[in-house]
Every structure is written in structure tokens, then in C-alpha cells.
Amino acid sequence: MSLLRTIKLIAFGFALFVFFPNTSEGAELKFADKTWQVQPQVGITSGYVVRNDFDLKEFLAKGYEEEKYLVNAASLDTNTVKVLDEAAAAINQQTKNPKLVIEDNWAKEFEPGQNGQALDIYKTLKLLSQSQSNMELPVLLSKPATSLEETNNLGIKELVAVGESEFSGSPYNRRVNINVGASRFQGLIIKPGEEFSFNKFLGDVDGEHGFLPELVIKKSGLTPEFGGGLCQVSSTAFRAAMNAGLPITERRNHSFAVRYYAPQGTDATIYPGVTDFKFMNDLPSHLLMKTEIVGDKLYYYFYGTKDDRKITFDGPTQYDKQTNGAMKAIWTRWVEKNGEKKEQVFRSTYQPPALFQQTTQASTPNPETAETPNPNNPNQTEPIPAPTETPAPTTT
Numbered sequence: 001m002s003l004l005r006t007i008k009l010i011a012f013g014f015a016l017f018v019f020f021p022n023t024s025e026g027a028e029l030k031f032a033d034k035t036w037q038v039q040p041q042v043g044i045t046s047g048y049v050v051r052n053d054f055d056l057k058e059f060l061a062k063g064y065e066e067e068k069y070l071v072n073a074a075s076l077d078t079n080t081v082k083v084l085d086e087a088a089a090a091i092n093q094q095t096k097n098p099k100l101v102i103e104d105n106w107a108k109e110f111e112p113g114q115n116g117q118a119l120d121i122y123k124t125l126k127l128l129s130q131s132q133s134n135m136e137l138p139v140l141l142s143k144p145a146t147s148l149e150e151t152n153n154l155g156i157k158e159l160v161a162v163g164e165s166e167f168s169g170s171p172y173n174r175r176v177n178i179n180v181g182a183s184r185f186q187g188l189i190i191k192p193g194e195e196f197s198f199n200k201f202l203g204d205v206d207g208e209h210g211f212l213p214e215l216v217i218k219k220s221g222l223t224p225e226f227g228g229g230l231c232q233v234s235s236t237a238f239r240a241a242m243n244a245g246l247p248i249t250e251r252r253n254h255s256f257a258v259r260y261y262a263p264q265g266t267d268a269t270i271y272p273g274v275t276d277f278k279f280m281n282d283l284p285s286h287l288l289m290k291t292e293i294v295g296d297k298l299y300y301y302f303y304g305t306k307d308d309r310k311i312t313f314d315g316p317t318q319y320d321k322q323t324n325g326a327m328k329a330i331w332t333r334w335v336e337k338n339g340e341k342k343e344q345v346f347r348s349t350y351q352p353p354a355l356f357q358q359t360t361q362a363s364t365p366n367p368e369t370a371e372t373p374n375p376n377n378p379n380q381t382e383p384i385p386a387p388t389e390t391p392a393p394t395t396t
Contacts, residue, residue, distance in 0.1 A: 027128065029087060031137045036087050040128050041077040080128070087137060088119040097144045100151040100288075107187030107288055112159065112303060116142035148303070154189070155285025155305040163240025167232050167260050168296035173212040174229035180210040181230040182291040182298060185237070190287040195249060196241075198234050198270050198277040205230070217255050217269075221357045231269050232298060233291070234277045235261050238268035240300040241279040245311040245335040250278040253348035256356065257327055265316035265329030265348045283307065309337040324352040 029036040098113030123138035149157030167178060184203050190196050205211050205227035214228025231254065238251060254261065254269045261267035268277040281287045285305035292299045316331035329348040334341055 027132060028134050029083070029137050030134070031087065031091055031139065034087075034090055036083050038080045038083045038128075040080040084119070084121075084124065091137065091139060092118045095142050095144050097146050098148040098151050100148070100156065102152065102154075102189065105189050105191075107189060107290075110187055110288065110290060112290070112301075113144045113146075113148055115144070154288075155192075155283075156189075156288050156303050157285075157305055158303065160283065160287070160302045160304045160306055161240050161244035162302070163236045163238070163243060163300035164297060165232055165236040165239065165261065166297050167229075170229065170260065170296075171214070173214040174232075176210070176212050177214055177227050177229040178232045178298060179293060181205075181227065181233040182293060185233070185289050185300075186291050188289045190281045190289070192281055192283060192285060195278055195280050196287075198237065198268075199272045202230070202270070202272065217356055231258075231267065232260060233300075234270045235267040236291075236298050236300045237289075238277055239266055240302050242266075242313075242331075242333055243311070244283075244302050245309045245333075245337070247280045247282060247335075247342075248278070248344060248346070249280055250276050251346060252277075253329075253346075253350065255351055256353045257325060257350040263316050263329075264318050264327065264350065265331045265346065267348075307337065309335055311335055322352070324354060326350055326352045 026037060026039045029038060093114060093116060095116030096111060096114045099109055099111040100107055101109035118140045120138040120140050127135050127138070147157065149155075167175070170178070181202070185201060188201055203209075207226060211226040213224040213226055215222045216225050216228045217223075238248070241248060251268045252275050253265070254267050257264045258267065269275055270277050281304075283304045284307050288303040290301040290303065292301070312334045314332040316329050318327055318329045321327040327350050329350070331346045331348075333344050333346075335344075336342075
């Protein structure tokens with residue numbers, strides 16, 4: 001049952017309805033990173049009020065004719081109710097229990113679990129009746145019956161960090177390669193003290209394994225190769241590792257600034273046998289990777305156990321920008337842990353895009369394929385070609 005229908009039932013089906021319009025100034029409703037604008041007309045209803053849709057069935061079962069349920073409550077105009085209905089659709093979610101099935105150091109099945117949540121209709125009506133200009137929407141929460149920590153003995157119990165990037169405007173082949181590439185790291189588990197190598201777990205990259213030809217950047221110029229665009233995945237992993245405060249042991253920027261990796265200075269290019277992206281897992285637990293694509297955005301999630309480290313950033317900052325597209329960038333991170341503060345500075349130098357003209361050249365094999373196959377990609381272990389950097393279509 002929608003919020004709109006619920007409020008209509010409450011206001012018109014169960015009570016004598018008395019409305020005293022009180023047009024307030026506009027109000028901004030907030031929840032997490034979402035906002036809604038309303039201009040509510042608030043009145044008073046002498047009726048029966050439930051806190052949310054889940055209470056309505058129980059309320060009806062008790063018999064709404066009993067006078068003890070009769071209360072004075074705020075009522076809203078139809079337009080405001082419609083906005084609240086939209087907010088409820090974005091907020092409400094069912095409780096999910098976590099699930100983790102591990103096979104050969106990979107999470108063959110993984111569901112981190114989630115709290116159930118529902119917009120608190122009763123409190124929302126009360127707050128709106130107070131004519132507040134800005135308000136956080138009140139939400140009712142329910143926790144899963146089990147925790148993620150109870151599904152394993154590896155210390156994987158919570159979300160540690162997230163990396164995010166956007167690839168809107170990418171051509172079809174590039175989108176396919178990003179999807180297939182992201183799946184290669186789905187469920188990967190890195191042990192405490194282990195160094196992660198992107199190239200090691202990248203696996204096979206050719207047409208037989210779902211990849212398509214797309215432009216990559218090489219010294220000889222722009223070259224179509226299977227898997228072009230996979231640096232979207234490595235760059236997103238780099239951002240997740242940075243946000244987690246993990247020591248970066250190998251990272252290189254692209255030859256020229258690619259718009260898919262904005263802000264410049266946060267990218268990490270790869271090419272098997274030549275350039276890799278690596279970091280150390282110095283968490284007090286194993287680290288589980290989960291990737292997800294939503295629309296034009298790629299997300300890289302790290303799960304494990306947080307410690308008391310404090311992470312601060314300066315930048316990324318772009319400077320020395322030239323009219324030919326050349327520029328420089330700097331990104332500094334400090335990680336304070338066990339009373340010691342360590343600094344890592346990532347400097348990027350981007351050349352003019354015009355230096356890289358399109359050529360045709362054969363792909364090269366991946367000599368660093370992981371020995372342990374991903375159960376989600378069982379054909380991963382045959383050595384085949386791998387990709388590197390991808391420019392924006394506007395540069396080709």
C-alpha cells in the first residue's frame with residue numbers, strides 16, 4: 001500500500017475530517033544524500049493515525065471503531081502527500097540477512113545484509129505541522145536477525161570503504177568491458193598482510209571471455225584492443241583503497257587526462273607485464289571486494305574490520321594546465337595509525353592528447369594471471385591479451 005493511499009485512508013476512511021489550511025513557506029526534506037522540496041498546507045484531522053504502513057494491518061484487526069484510537073493529527077494537501085510518497089519509495093527497504101559462502105578464497109555467494117527502514121509517517125506529519133523549513137525525515141529501523149560477522153571467521157564484518165567513478169558517455173564496447181572487468185574481482189578475498197595485484201586477478205581478456213575491442217593508449221598511439229576501458233575498474237579500486245587508508249605500493253597515471261577519470265589525479269592505469277596497480281591489506285582482517293554498476297556509475301566496496309586509523313586528504317588538485325590539454329595533478333593522503341602518521345603523495349603528469357594518434361597493433365598476453373580462478377569466472381586462468389588505458393571518444 002502506498003503512503004498516499006495510507007494517508008487517504010487515515011484521513012477520510014476512519015474519521016471525521018476537519019481541515020484548517022495553513023499554507024507554510026517551502027520546506028526541504030532530507031534523507032541521506034536525497035532531498036525533496038514541498039510547500040505543505042497543514043491542517044488538523046480528528047482521526048485515527050498509524051505510524052507507517054506496516055502498522056495498518058494490525059490497527060485494522062483491533063477494530064478502528066474504538067474511541068481510544070481517536071486522536072488529533074496533522075493532515076496534508078495532496079501535492080505534499082505525493083512528494084512524501086516518492087520519498088517513502090526511495091527510503092523504504094526490507095531487512096536482508098547477510099550471507100557469505102567462501103570457496104577457494106573467493107566469496108562465491110555474498111550478501112552483506114541491510115537494515116530494514118521505513119519512513120515514519122506519524123513523526124513526519126508532526127514535523128511538517130511545525131512549519132520547519134529544513135528537516136531530516138524520521139525513519140524507523142529494523143536490524144537483520146544475524147550479522148555479517150557471524151557468517152565467517154575472517155573478520156569480514158562491515159563496510160570499510162567505497163570507491164566510485166562515472167563513465168557516462170562511454171561507447172557500447174567500453175561499457176561491456178567495464179561490466180565484464182568488474183565481475184572479475186567480484187568476491188575476491190585478500191588476506192591480512194597480502195599485497196593485491198590488479199593484473200594478477202584480472203584474468204583472461206579476449207573475445208571468448210566476453211570482451212570487445214576498444215581504444216587503449218600506448219606509446220605508439222591509440223590502439224583498439226580487447227578490454228579497452230578496464231582502467232575504469234582499476235581506477236575505481238584505487239579510489240576505494242585510498243578511502244580505506246591502505247598503503248598503495250604501485251600506481252601510475254594515464255598518459256593524458258581522460259575525462260572518465262575526473263577529477264584528474266585519481267586514476268590508475270594498468271597494462272600486464274608493464275604497469276600494475278597494487279596495494280597492501282594492512283587491515284586487522286581479511287578484505288572482501290564487491291563491485292556494482294548502477295546506471296553510469298561503478299562502485300568498488302571493501303568489506304573487513306575497521307581499526308582506529310584516521311585518514312585525511314589534500315586534493316586532488318590540478319595545476320599547470322596548458323591549452324593543449326597537458327596538465328599536472330597532486331593528491332596527498334595522511335594515515336594516522338597506532339600513533340604514527342604516514343604520508344603518501346601521488347603526482348600525475350598528463351601529456352597533450354594530440355601526441356597519441358590512432359594506430360593498429362596486436363594485443364599482448366597477460367603473464368600475471370591469478371593461479372586461483374574466480375568461481376564466477378571459471379575460465380580465467382588461460383593466458384590471453386589484456387588491456388590498458390582508454391581515452392574519451394572526443395579525443396579519437
